[in-house]
Amino acid sequence: MTTQPQRSKWLEAEQKYDSGVYNKHQVVMVRAKGAAVWDETGREYIDCVAGYGVANIGHSHPDVVKAIKEQADRLIVMPQTLPNDKRAEFLTELVGVLPQGLDRVFLCNSGTEAMEAAKKFAITGTGRKRFVSMKRGFSGRSLGALAFTWEPKYREPFGDAVDNRNVDFITYGDIEQLRAAVTDETAAVILEPVQGEGGVRPATTLFMQEVRRITREKGALLILDEIQTGFCRTGKMFACEHSGVVPDAMTLAKAMAGGLPVGALAMTAEVADRMPAGGHGTTFGGNPLTMAAGVAALRAMKRENMAEQAREKGAYFMEKLRAVGSPKIREVRGLGLMIGVELKEKSAPYIAALEHEEGVLTLQATPLVVRFLPPVTISKEQIDQVVAAFARVLE
C-alpha cells in the first residue's frame, strides 16, 4: 500500500489563511541559491521562474546577502524626507546605469506602484490626461495600473472602477494605429519593449523608434515599462538599448534590488520638476535595507557582466529550444534570457509536467506560451537539463 506523503503543515497553513487569489502549487519552497531551488522534502528544481523575473542575479547572491546583513545591523527604517547614505548611494548607482537624461527617480516598492507614479507624473508633466497603451500589455494590478492593462480577465471583476476611458489601446507594433492614436491630448504612450505576461513579444526596432519619433512630434511622453525587461534580462542593462531609444520615463522594479521589493520611476528633470512638491509619496520607498541590497545588486550586474551573460546564454538557450524540433512547438521567441515558447496547444499541462516530473520551474505567458525567466547566472549545464526536460514532456 503506498503511503500518502504527509501533507505539509506549511502548505496547509498557507492554503488555509491565504487570500485565495493564487493558484498554489502543492510544494513548499524553503531554500534557493543561484538558479537552484529546494522544496521542504529536499527535492531540487532548476528555477526558470526566478520570482517572475526578479532573481536575475541568482537567488541569495552573496554580495546582496552580505549587504542586507550589514545594513540590517545599522539601519532598516528611514523615510525619504530624511536623507540616508544608502539611498543616496543607490540613486547614484542607478542613475549611472540609466539611459542618458533619466536622472531623477521616484522610489517605491513594486512595479504597479511605479506605473501609478508614471501615470501621475505624466499628467502633471504634460497637463494632459489621455494615454495610449498596448493590446496584450500588462502594467499591474492596482485600479490605476489596470487601466493600462489589456487582458479583460484582470479588469472585468472590478467593472467601471477600472477607469480606462482616457486610454486608447492599439495593436502592439502597429505604426498606423500608433500614428492615429497619439494626439496633442496624449499625455504618454506606455509600452513594454518586450511584452512579458502578454506572451514574450519583442518590439521591432522600427516600432520603438517610431513611437519615440511620434511622441516627440506630438508633445507626448514615451514611458517604457522595463519592470520585467530591465536589469540585464534581455541582454542589455535595459531593453530600450537594443533600439537606441531613450524614453522620457521608465518604470522599474523586479530585479533592481537583488530580490528585495523595490520599484522606481526614472524620468527626465523636465518631467520630475512639473510634479508639485508633496504631489506623490510612499512610506517604504527608498528604505535603507532595500537600497543596500540594490547597491550590491547593481554592482554585481556590472562586475559579472550579466547583460552579456544574458545575451550569450539567451542565444544558446533559444538555439537549443529550436533544435528540440517538436511538432507541438509553434515558435521560440524572446530577447536575451526572456524567452517564450509558443505551443500549438495549451501550455499549462506541460508547465505542470516540467515541475512534477522533471523538477523544472517555468511559468505561463498567455495560455499557449511557456515562459522561461531563469536567473542570468544559470549555467549552460542547467540550460541543457531544462531543454532535455522540455523535450521529454513534449513527447
Ligand SMILES: Cc1[nH+]cc(COP(=O)(O)O)c(CN[C@@H](CCC(=O)O)C(=O)O)c1O
Ligand atoms: C511589464 C510589467 N509591468 C508591471 C508589472 C507589475 O509589477 P508588480 O506590481 O511588481 O507585480 C509586471 C508584473 N509581471 C508579472 C505579473 C504578476 C501578476 O500576475 O500580478 C508577470 O509577468 O508574471 C510586469 O511584468
